[in-house]
Each structure stands twice: as C-alpha cells, then as structure tokens.
Amino acid sequence: MLETIISTFCYLCSLFQDVVKDKRGRAVYFKMHDFIHDVACAISNDGRKRTLDSSNEDPRKLHMLTFGRHVFHSEIANFTYLRVLITHSSYFILELPNSIGSLKHLRYIDISNSSISKLPESLGLLYNLQTLKLGRFIQDLPSNLRNLICLRHLEFYTDPSNQFKQMPQHLGRLIQLQTLSCFIVGLHEGYKMDELGSLKNLKGNLSLYCLERVKNKKEAMAAKLVEKEKIFHLEFQWGWKHEREGDNYNDLDVLEGLQPHKNLQALRIRNFAGELLPSRIFVENLVEIYLHDCERCETLPMLGQLPKLEVLEIRNLPSVRRIGDEFYGNYFRERTLFLNLKSFHIFEMKNLEHWGEISCISNYTMFPHLESLSIICCGKLMNIPNFVVSYCKRLEGDDVTSRTFPSFRGCGKLRSLKILGCENLSKLRDGLEFCSSVENLWISYFSDLNLQNMRSLSCLSIRDFQKLPNGIASLLNLKDLSIHGDLNVYDWGPLIHLRSLENLVLVHSGSDAAQLPQELEHLTTLRSLHISHFDDVEALPEWFGNFTSLEILKLYNCRNLKNLPSQKALSNLVRLSSLRVYGCSQLELGTGCFEQVKTSNGSIKFVQEIHTPFYWALLDPIAT
Template identity: 45%
Template sequence: MAEAVLTDVAKEILSKLIPLVTEQIGLFWGFNDELTRLRDSVELIQSVLADADRRQEREEAVRLWLRRLKDLAYDADDVLDELAYEILRRKVEIRNQMKRKVCFFFSFSNPIAFRIKMANKVKTISESLKRINEEADRFGLAREKLVNAILAIIPNRETDSFIDHSEVVGRGDHVLEIVDLLLSATNQQLSVIPIVGMAGLGKTTVAKLVYNHELVKRHFDKTIWVCVSDDFNDKRILREALESLTHQPSALENKNTILECLKKELQGKRYLLILDDVWNEVPMKWNTLRNCLLGINSSVGNSIILTTRSDNVAKITETIPQHNLKKLSKDECWSIIKKKVSLNERVQLTLELEAIGRDIAKKCGGVPLAAEVLGGTMSRKKEKSEWLAIQNNEIWNSLNVSNEMLPILKLSFDHLPSPSLKHCFAYCSIFPKDYRINKEELIQLWMAEGFLQPSLGSCLVMEDIGNICFDILLGNSLFQDEEKDDYDNIIICKMHDLVHDLALLVSKSETLILNEDLVDELPCSIGLLIHLRLLSISSTSIEALPKAITKLYNLQTLRIEGCYNLKELPEDLKNLINLRHIYFNGYEIGQTPKGLGQLTCLQTLQCFVVGQGTGFQIEELGCLNQLKGKLDIRRLEHVKDKEASKNAKLVEKAKVYKLGFYWSGNREGNHNNDEEVLEGLQPHRYLKSLRIDGFGGEKFPSWMLTSHDARDGFLLYDNLINIKLIDCKKCEVLPTLGLLPCLRDLEISGMDNVRSIGTEFYGNYNDGGYDKILFPCLRSLELGGCKI
C-alpha cells in the first residue's frame, strides 16, 4: 500500500509534460525534432501505466521501473520548466528595455549557448525515455487507450463551525447519559469522565454534542476545549485552555503566569474542560496537570471530559467510570451513506443501488467515519457497476482486526477521480495531526507543486481546479471540521487522525517534513531557484529581501505577513510577471513597490499603499483585473483627484468582496479633495464589506447617499454585510443604511460632526411608501466617539 501513489505520480507528471512539450515545439528553439521525439515517447509510456499499476504490487521489477520512470519524469519537467523560465526572462528584459552592450558568450543569457545546453538535456531525456519504453515492452506491459479523468463539481455541504445535530446518527443516548453524569457530579471538586472507543467511532463528535448541549451551557459558567493529541505537555495544555477561555492567542511561556491568568478567568466559576484525543498513559504527567487544575479553582462541580482510544488512559484519569462508545448498527451506517449520496442530485437512488449500498453499510463495521468516507465516494458514482466495484472490492476479504479502518479508507482514496486529486490528498501528509489547514494556502501549495494544471482548452484557472479538489476531498469526509468566515467562505479544515495516517501511508515515498527554524536573512543565491513557485517567509525576523528575488519569474505566491522588521519590498517586484498572490502587512510597508500594475496575473493583493510619483499611484490598480477577496487601499491623501481614483477601476473588480479605504490619521494640510477621491472609488454593487477610515470630507459620495425616493445610492449595495465608518470627523450626515437587506454588523465611531441620527439613516421618509422592516439582519451595532 505504501507504493499506492507511485503510479499516480508518474501519470500526473507525464500528463502535464505533453502540453508543455507541445507548447515548446512551437517556439522554434532549434531542437524541435528532439522535443517531438520526447513527446512521442511520453505518449507511448502513458499507454502502459494502467497495466503497470495493476502489476506493481506483485512484481518488484515493474515497481522499480515505475520509480525510474517517476524520477525521469521529474527531470523532464525540470528541463521544460527551464525553457519556460527563459521565455519569461526574455519577456521581462524586453518589457524593461534592457539593452546589453556586452554579452558574454557562455553566460546564461547567451541564446546560442543556452540552446546548445538545453538541446543536450532534451536529447538525454529522450534517450532515457526510449530505454524506459523498451523495458516496458520486455515486461510485456499492455498498451491501453488513454481516458482523461474529469473532476466533477459536487455540491458544497452547508455546515458551520458548530456541530450540526441533524447530521449525527445514533449518538443521542450516549449524549444524554454523559450530560446526566455531568449535572449530577456536583459534590466533587474535579470529576473526570473518559469517553473511550476505537478510531473513527465518533468520540470527538459526542464530546462536541455534550459541549454544545443547552443544559450543559446553563450548568457551567465556562466551557473550554483543548485538543491534546500525542503531545501531553501540561504547560501547552494550560496555555491552550487560556486561549479557549479568552478567545485570544497567548505567547506566555512562564507556567506560573499562565496559571495566574487561568485563576483570574475561573475564580468562583464552574467550568467544563474537554481534553480531546488523549494518548498519555504516564500517571505522573496526568497528576501534574490535575494538581494545576485543582490549584486554579477550589470550587466543587468542575468537570473534565476526555476522549481516548486507550483503556489505560481512562484508568489513570477517571473519577467516574469510563463511557464506552458503541458501534453503530448497519441501518445507522446506511443512514449516513444515504445522506451523503443524496447531496448529489445526479445519483438516482434506485432499489438496486440501495441494496448494494446497504451491503456496503454492513461492511463498515459500525464505524461512522467509514460510512462518511465511503458515502462521499459513492455520492460521485452514478452507475450500478461503480457501486458494485466498491461492494466486491478484494479489500473486504483482507481486513485485519488490528487496524481494519485504513484499508477501508484506502478504498475511498483509490476511487478518487484523478491522479492530480490523489496527489493533492497525499500532499496533506506534510501537516501535523490536528493541524488547522488554511484552505487558501493549501491550494497555493498544490499550485506550487504543479498538481493543478488546466487541461488544453479549459477555461478553468489553477485556483478554480484547486477549489474543486478541495470540495471533493471535503465531500468525501477526507477533510472535516471546516470553519467559515463572516462571508460564508470555508477558510479552515482539519483531517481526522486516521485520514492523516492514510495520507502518510500513500505518500511515504513522496513527502519530506522539515522542522521549523528561525530565519533572519535570505541569501542572494535564492535567485537561482528558478523552479520556485511559492515562497513563504511569514513571521520571520527578516529585515530586507534580496534583489535576486525579483528573478524568480515562475513565482506564483509570495507570503511575507508578520515580518515586522521588513519595511520595504524590492523595487523590481514588477518583474515577477507570474505572481498571482502576494501577502504582506500594508501598515508596515512604507509604499507599494513601483509598477505593481504590470503584475496582471495578480489575484490577491490584500493591501495597496498609495505613493507619489509614476508607478506608485493608485492608477496601478486599474490593470489588475483579476483581483479578488480583500483589498485595503491606504494613504489615500496621495491621490490627486476623482479622475485618478476612478482609474483604479474598482467598479469593475467584481471578485473583490471586502474593501477598506484609509486616509492617514496624522496627515497635515487640508482635506479638500477627499470627497472627490472617494467619489471616484465607487465599488461594484456585489460588495460584502466596506470600511472607510480617516475620511476628511464633509459629506459621503453620491454612491453612498440616497435621494428622497430611496431607490438609488447605497441601497444598490444590497449584498453588504459589514460596514465600518471610522474617524470621518467632518461628515455631518450618515448614509441611508436601514433598508440594506443583508447588513449584519455596523460600526460608527469618531464622527464628531454628526449631532443626530435622522430619518435619512433609516430610509423612512414617512410618505407611506415604505413598509419594510428596518435593519432586518442587524446583529451587531457599535456607536462610539460621536457627539450625539
């Protein structure tokens, strides 16, 4: 099973090579014959991969052949990448009109020397591929017609950060029993209830249901959740308990300080602490943590629920007998599968399919995780033959008692619809267990690895394919515990421990896990990493980025958030013409690098700091048509007039859903042009969040103010969820907000000249024409620093 991903790696790289080679053939490098031979060899090898995959498990020679093929495919990929890099380098030089008077013959820039070098590399790879093909013939590998896998888009699950009780099957009695135990344990200072069960049985799910139970919320003053896993470090557990209580990250390292903070939070309070996924079987470690908790709070009625697979853990911790989680019935497993399948309307659940499905449910052995994962797989299978392939898979005959879940999960992995998707899943083994995986960053990592290449003629970009892959893995329950932002976008997910074990298993030969290290400087030699697609140096003490970084023409993602010592970015950042995502803290950078508008592939630019002079002004945003997500524009006092701000073309950037407009608070001089600048910054009508900070005008722009008939102005922005108006000190009138149908959070502060809130704020003009509910979705209203 450890070699399971080997064939998929080879398939994925080879499928990527063909369009890359075809593209290079059309560029007249001078060695087109060699490139054509390379493409033909790749196509021949592709046709035998299906047979090689079947035979590698039992034939060592075929397995070794696949390994050599994989290594050679990587070499070919690097050569084609080098050719592509040279094209990008020439584009940048032509664009920047760099005229060299002297060109050393043997330099990398010399076209003749470069062609000779690359022709030799391509010839070497072609000859190696020819030998690989000859070996395939000697092994008698059958050649089959290639079938391209298509990633189907499946419906997203509608869930939130809290557990959905309607999706939990067969656990109601367990929850009520544990709730009763908690409510009756009022005479002990600290009672401990272990929930014990095998992997995938739903221990964490039951703990969540108890944690969120209405009776529990009323009984306990404070509830705390800590995921322990295999690192049973009392100081870490106590610090994370403090973070759970305060909802703030803590950098405290002194144990006594942490205990004092916990004591302050819990003094005189009755609390419930969930310790999820406990593995520690050393009594002394448990007693150390327990004594700390007893010293924090001397009240009676405090409780701990811990989840564990180990009876030994339960024995050393319990004050109340352990609660053993039972397996589900076959009907309950079928209920889980049926719910997953019903999410895909294209699967017609006939009586034949139901009979097959019920038999598969029985094979799940009462384990909800198995039913969840297989249900996700079956939701993408429309044909009876596909369901039968799962039902009759030989894996069911080889299950062993010691670890019967992994082969079942492996069955779901085998049925993922494409090699690239399998590669994306296996890549997730680089994360530690219980890690909160950032969806956006994960997709960018997949991109950097080359897993998300669009097929020829496809209108999808890499980010689109990444989102589809993520949704499929989530729909298959290979990802779980998703968290959403205020705008209903999934931003975080996790992997179940067993699923993580599967990812490690299938990626054994492909994964390198490095430990964190402190970084305070990047060497100039980083410019030699011409294949680099993603560079993340966030939260380091780096003070400057070397100029050589601007030669990384293949770079797609640059992450430099939290680099508090970094005050400026390299001047020639505009040379990174492939850059799609850049993350940095705008309030620390003096101004955005010159000519950023030339990065026309840019999709993520969370902050633009307006400067003075050509290449630094707000007009640079006008060419960035692909921008999406969040965009803050700072130092707007440097914008000349309405025409300049209009040239940012925000009204055309329909994928930007969160906008922030900032004027510096300590600026000198008059604010005469603030009104016309903001007038020109009119956004598109699908905006979800708007912040205006430090605006010095007396009135808001026409696109925010609503006329007497209340049919224009801000009312066109009916998707707005969040609005913040901060330190707009000279404004006298508030915009009409009361009729915005989706407005949920509103903050108004520091508006010194607003003396009263009139009917224009609500949108009610007492003319009999308005019977709508005012602020129909408002949940949060903050008013401060206003002289009302």
C-alpha cells in the first residue's frame, strides 16, 4: 500500500506530460515541457556527467559515466561518487575491473551493450545498487549477489541452451526486487522455486527455465505466482526431451502449481510434456498465448471464451490430430467465441488432419475480429472451416495442400492472400474468382491461375508458374509485380497493358540463360526495377531510356552483363537516384565502388556493390 501511495505521489509530481502506454499498461512515450527540459540539461551538465576520455575534470565529482570501447581499470576506482555507469555500443569490453566494488554510491549499472560474460565478485559490495542490466553474453553471476539488498531491477536474457547454468544462491533475499527477467530453477536449496515466493514486488516480465527440475505441484506453488498481480508476461519452459531422464514426467502437476494471477496478459509455454494443458492456467485477461513444442499434448486447451485474447500462436504440437469442440469452450453460454482474436498462427503441426466446426448449435459467431491467419507446415490438414476465414483480412498457407483452403465464396473481407510452398497445388476450391476484395496476392506452383475478377489487386508475386496467370492484363490497379521462375517460357505480351505498374521484380531460375523481355519497354510508369540471374544479357538495351520515371534500378547476378545503356539513354532517366549492382562481375562502372554519371537532372551516385541478403526479399515487392 505504501509503495502504491508513493508511486501515485511521484506520478502527480512527474516532470513528464502526455504519457502514452501500450496495451500492457507500460509507458512507452513521454513529453517534457521545454522549460523543464532546459532545467534538466543544465543540471546534468553541471560537471557531473561525462563520457570516458571526454574531459580532464576531477573524476571524484562525477555522478554519471558512459563509456564506449575502453575501460581504464586503473582509473575507474577514482570515480568515488559515481552513481550511474552505462556502456554504449561497447562489445569490445570483455570485463569489469575488480575495483568496481569500491564505488559504494553506484545505483545504476547498464552493461547490456557489452560482451562481458562474467562479473567480479566485488560487485556484491555495492550495497546501494538498485538497477543491474546485463548483456546476452553473461555466463555467471556473483555468488554474493544476494547481498545487494537495495537491488530492484535485475535484467538479463538467457535460456538453458547457452552457457548460463544457474542463478545465484538465495536470490529470494533480494526482497526489494521488482524486475527479474528470468529465473533458472536449480536442484539444491537456495536455487529452487521458493526463492521466488518471497519476491512479492515482482512485476513486468518473468521467464522460468528448467521447470523439469521442479519435483511436484507443491514445490511449484512455492513460487506464489498467483499472488504476483503485477506480473503481466510469463514464460514457462521445460528442458528438451533429450535433456530429460526417463518418460515419467510430472509437467501437468507442475503447470497447475504455477497458476498465475488473473491480471496476467501474456503466457508462453514451451516443451511442456503433459498430455493435457489445463484450461485453468489460461486466465481471463490474457491478450497473448504462445504454445510451442508441447510434443505429448493431444488436445488444444479451451480458449474460445477468453474475452481479451488477441494473439494465439501454436507451434509443433505433433500429437494433436484434430481441432474440435474442446478448443472453442462453452458455446452454450457464450454465443461469440474468440471475440477479440486478431492474429492466429499455426506452425509445424505435422499430424493435424481435421479442423472441426461446432456441430451442436448454429446461432454463434466465431473470430469476428480476426485479421491474420497463418497455416505453415501442416501438410496433413484437410480443411480450414469457412467460419474461421469469413472475417479474415490476411490468410497465409505455406507447405499445405489445396484441400486445406476453404471455399473463398464468403471471404469478402480478405485483403491479403499468401499460398506458398505448395508444390502439388493445381487448383483451389471455387478458384479465386470470388476473391475480388484481395489487394495483395503471393502464390507459387499454381498451374492455372485466373485473375480475371481480381480487379482490386495492387500487389502480385508469383513463383514457378508455367505461364503468366490468365487475366493479368485486366489488373489495371496493379502497382507491384514480382515474378520468379523459368522466365523463358512466358508470353510477356499481357504486360504491356499494366499502365499503373510501378515496381517490377524479375528473378530467372531456369536452366537456360534468359534475355530481358522486349515488352518491358512499354512499362514507362516503372519507378523501381529489379532484375536477377539474366545471364544472356551482355548490355542493357537502349529502350531503358523509356523509363523516365525510374528511381531505383537493381541488377543482381547477371554474370555476363558488361555494359549499361548508352549515355544518351541514361540521360533520359531524369529521376534515377540509385543503381545497385551485386554479382555482376563483368560490369565496369569505373574505379572503386562509385561512379558519377551525368544526366539532365545533374549527377547520380551509382552504388556498385551491396553485400546484403536479398534473394528472398525479391519475392516480395513490398519488402524491397
């Protein structure tokens, strides 16, 4: 109660204005009055803040120190009154000096942007330290960390797969602790779950690792998670199967003992080895749920009645063969299920075969606010119920079959459709003629695609087609087009009708070398052109001068390309600002990586080589 009163008082006296919070209630943005800002700057610059190497002032007066690449071990002990120590982009820093223990006034240490893997034992002498932020390379914490009785925030990010093995003993003595990013369960006294029980002020995010070391439900309950009303994000992770002994697991009992407070907003469960996920663990205020690698779980938990659930991700539950009534919840009491779910993602469910509808009643609504549905690597799934996608705006299927997709007759709100990695895809139920609302389409391995009625398309990406889709010439609103495949087999005639096309990506993957299609010269509205793997092109044609609106030209892996168009053609490219070349070893642009080419609009700087991954991005004209 006292802490709440103090917090409220500090809020009323705050120098910040217009606080913006995220959906979990965390402040993400503030405003500060100009006058207050000037006062703060004046105070902070009063000889009490510096960057190491930045001045020769008396170090004993400094209260705050930030440093970059170097730490002077012999000097740091001189900062007698130092209160704040921060590393800034300091991955060259490998250790802190043992003399840091003499800085008794230190309140705040942030070495998260460093490569420090181990802290000196003298850190345990900093009895006034309140905040300790560590980087991802940390492997060990001082054994006497429990002496930091004023510590409120301990942040470090790890998991059992790296070299960090266990927490400091008796962490529960840090009763002022409010932030603890993770806790790795140990086997011996002082390392078990009861250490969390005394940390009554914990809030924010907490990840629990190595839960296979918890013996029973009683031991799990000792963490008293149900009493920690300010923890909003919990992660429960057990060890991988090959790391565990025997087959007699107690994961269900342990999970029941980890019952969270009803205020919990996000829950992530990984490597749970029980056959059933208890529905009680999924409290009513949950906004996000992630279920990963629960290999023995045979059914999905009852989630349909969670009124605030917005994000649901299910990955690698190989024992689940069907989605049935148990998933939806008590539909006799609630007529609208998954009321606020916006994103639903199902990944790597290799044995999932059937997705059932509610069979007992007809007067119900499902997924009324669903925006995005992804079905990835679910090769046995035979169906997606129509009610799931009737409100959906974005649908993605990857490594599934044509039988998976629903009838598109009732998909009037669908705006984005991805069908990738389906090599046996020959046709879709009802085709795509009912998808007149779709604006963005990514599709591969489709033998006979008809786009005649998809007049709203503005972005189209196709891969490994045997021919251009029927009706592509009627897409008068198409702005982005990406084509990947054997480009020698296409009839390019329909492209001349695409008068609104602004961005074009062509990636040739056929066995025979390819030339640029002559029909491209009519696409005078192009602003961006990417061509890749055209090995039969030795010089860019003169009709490139028709691209008077072109701003970006990318040439990738055209191994025999030697010349750009003539200076006369280049002079017509009055808007061209960037040329990016990668893997075109014979193309000479001059000495070095840059060359100035004169146009009527002045000079353009051409970038000859960009060493960045680009291959998959070429499939997505929006991303590029």
